Structures are given as C-alpha cells and as structure tokens.
Amino acid sequence: MKLSLLCLSKSDLIVIEGQLGREGGLLVETCVLNLNAVDLKMQADSKQEALQKLYHLLYVDGAITSIEKFADDVQDREKKGWTGIGNGIAIPHGKSAAVVRSCIALARMKKPIPWETIDDQPVSLIILFVVGEEDRNTSFIRTIAQVARLLSQENFRNSLLNCGNLRKLARLFTQVTVFDKKTNLQFIAVTACPTGVAHTYIAKERLQQAALARGHSIKTETQGGLGLDDELTMEDIQTADVVIIAADIEIDRIDRFKNKLIVRVPISIAIKSPKLLFEKIEKKLEEKYDKNAQLISDDRISI
Amino acid sequence: MREATVTVKSAEGFHARPAMLFYRTAIQYGCEVYLLKNGNKYNGKSMLDLISMYVIQGDSFRIIAEGSDENEAITALLEQIRLDSD
Numbered sequence: 001m002k003l004s005l006l007c008l009s010k011s012d013l014i015v016i017e018g019q020l021g022r023e024g025g026l027l028v029e030t031c032v033l034n035l036n037a038v039d040l041k042m043q044a045d046s047k048q049e050a051l052q053k054l055y056h057l058l059y060v061d062g063a064i065t066s067i068e069k070f071a072d073d074v075q076d077r078e079k080k081g082w083t084g085i086g087n088g089i090a091i092p093h094g095k096s097a098a099v100v101r102s103c104i105a106l107a108r109m110k111k112p113i114p115w116e117t118i119d120d121q122p123v124s125l126i127i128l129f130v131v132g133e134e135d136r137n138t139s140f141i142r143t144i145a146q147v148a149r150l151l152s153q154e155n156f157r158n159s160l161l162n163c164g165n166l167r168k169l170a171r172l173f174t175q176v177t178v179f180d181k182k183t184n185l186q187f188i189a190v191t192a193c194p195t196g197v198a199h200t201y202i203a204k205e206r207l208q209q210a211a212l213a214r215g216h217s218i219k220t221e222t223q224g225g226l227g228l229d230d231e232l233t234m235e236d237i238q239t240a241d242v243v244i245i246a247a248d249i250e251i252d253r254i255d256r257f258k259n260k261l262i263v264r265v266p267i268s269i270a271i272k273s274p275k276l277l278f279e280k281i282e283k284k285l286e287e288k289y290d291k292n293a294q295l296i297s298d299d300r301i302s303i
Numbered sequence: 304m305r306e307a308t309v310t311v312k313s314a315e316g317f318h319a320r321p322a323m324l325f326y327r328t329a330i331q332y333g334c335e336v337y338l339l340k341n342g343n344k345y346n347g348k349s350m351l352d353l354i355s356m357y358v359i360q361g362d363s364f365r366i367i368a369e370g371s372d373e374n375e376a377i378t379a380l381l382e383q384i385r386l387d388s389d
Contacts, residue, residue: 083323085351086350136315137360144318145355145356146355149351152349152352
C-alpha cells in the first residue's frame, strides 16, 4: 500500500489512505460483476440459449428467484429495442421483481452468435444487467453509463475480451458503482493521544455516538495510558469498510490495517466535530464512487 | 448550427432504449450531431457515448446539429424524443 501525504487546511486535517474497492474489504462485497454469473467460454448457438445459460447461473447464485419471471422481463426489454451496441457487444437488461440482488452477468462466446445489433455484426460479449425494482431508475442508469464509458476505451474492451482470470476481471469492474451502494458502513477506529489520560477515551465516546447516530457500526480500540483496550481482532479489521485513526501520536501496530481504507485525523477532530467527520467521509466515499472516469488509480483523496 | 435543450421527465431517465432510438434517428442524417451535458460533449452517433451520458430524471442536455441537413435532423430527433416520452 502506498502511503499518502497529509492534505490539510488550517481548520481541518483529514487524510484518507488506501485504495477504495481495490484490495480492501470493499472489493469483494461491492463488485458489480457477479462472479458466479460469468462464463468466459460460453458455448451457445443462439441468443436465447446464451441468455438461458446466464439465467441459470444467476438462479444458482441466488441473484434471481425465478428464471421464468426474469427471462420474461428481459424478453420484454428485448422486444422494445435492440441491445446489440456494436463491436460485438450486447447489453441486454432485465429490470425485474425476480431480482434479489442487482448485478451484472457476463458471457464471452466461444463463437459469435446472431443478435440484433447496430452494425449487423454477431455478438461475442454479452453484458447482462440484472436490475432489481429499487435500482430500476437512477442507479441502473448510473451503472450502465459507467460501463459504457469503460467500453468506449479500447484497452478495457481488449482486457475484457482476453482476460482469463476472474479476479482480474472483477478488478476491471471495480470502478463501476455497485447497485445497492452501502450506506451503512462498518467502521473501526483507534484513538490515542500523547498523555493518554482523557482525550483517548473522550474521542472514543464521541466517535461511537456519532457513528451510531448516522447508522454505521463502529468498534474503537483505545491506545491510552491504561494500555490497549478493546483490541481490534483480525475479524474486525477484515470486515471493516473504513479505519479511522484519531491520534496525535503514532499508533501501535498500524501495519494491521494494510490495504484498508484509512482515514487519519487529529484527535481534536474526533472530539470536537465527530459528526462532521462522518459526513465528510460519507461524502468523499460517495464522490469517489461516482467519479468513475478518473477511477481509483489516484489513491489519495483529501478532504 | 441548430440547437435544442431537452429536459428528461421520465423516471427511467435517458437510458439504453431512448439512447438507441436517438442513435438510429441521428445516423439517418449527414450532419454532425452531438450532445452537451455538464460541459461534456457526446457524439450523438455513438451508442456508447449516448449511453455513457448518465441522464436521470430532471436532468437537461443540449442537442446540437451542424451540417446541411441540421434542420431536419434536429426536428426528427426532438420528435422522436417527444414521441418516446409520451
């Protein structure tokens, strides 16, 4: 993990380190691509056969509750207009009550199949948007727009057509916002101050109150004069979305948070304006999700 | 040059189907067709560009047609959008 520098203004000093959605806990849960519904060597002779195979994968995965219902909804959409967008790519989509979890299913064809396309070319890549009722409007448009933007990059298309490894494939899609974006985050925090008598514990209280008030969960480890309390377990760390380090001194064992998204603040911010702190983190994460074009390659964001 | 502003009323926004309809109308004309939204320019004759616009309910974008048949193009595009949103 590259460590980033402090970005500060006089009144405010917050640093976010780490790569959102890359190596950290966010990747696995939040990749828009449903890796159980990916077939990189699909054999099918027709559009219907290929789609049926994808429905089956989705059903086994649990993303849809009924193959028939979902198939009907995709078919309805297909009847309304072409989904072959040229360059051998099709983007069928089903907005359906049968969808439990919105996601993208993907098939790469061993040999191209006939499809209604704008350039009369057969299709070798099917990107199926599986969309639940709650995602049918804004979040679907956002996702499809992000995918389209990626597809217009030749590099991305080539990687998509040649990538043989699911994990790599998932990475290609990490810049696409997941449908049901998590709004309730899981935080872990470490508080510490030079004397370790009062601030460490007050900061903990303040962080806990503010996080819970905003619907997040949080566990805070204190590294104070009394030693280390409520030590974070490996499990706490693994499942956390964001790590807050509120400290004016170097904390012990920071290496535990390798590859996590870390937000560093002086302890005074945790004490004086914890609510603002969480608001800013939420906002930054939101922006970072939405700023798909410039991606996550820039691993430093400043608040 | 002809220009028009469109505000999207549909809850579904300007999604894949309207984009496809727009595309298929636009390519029938020789003039250049492009769209502007939030300072970004999109080619009205590129499906990927149209889909990547990210226009949701309440958003506006501008359509610009430039070329010998720009009048016909803009009329047809607006008509097509109007029909689709009925």
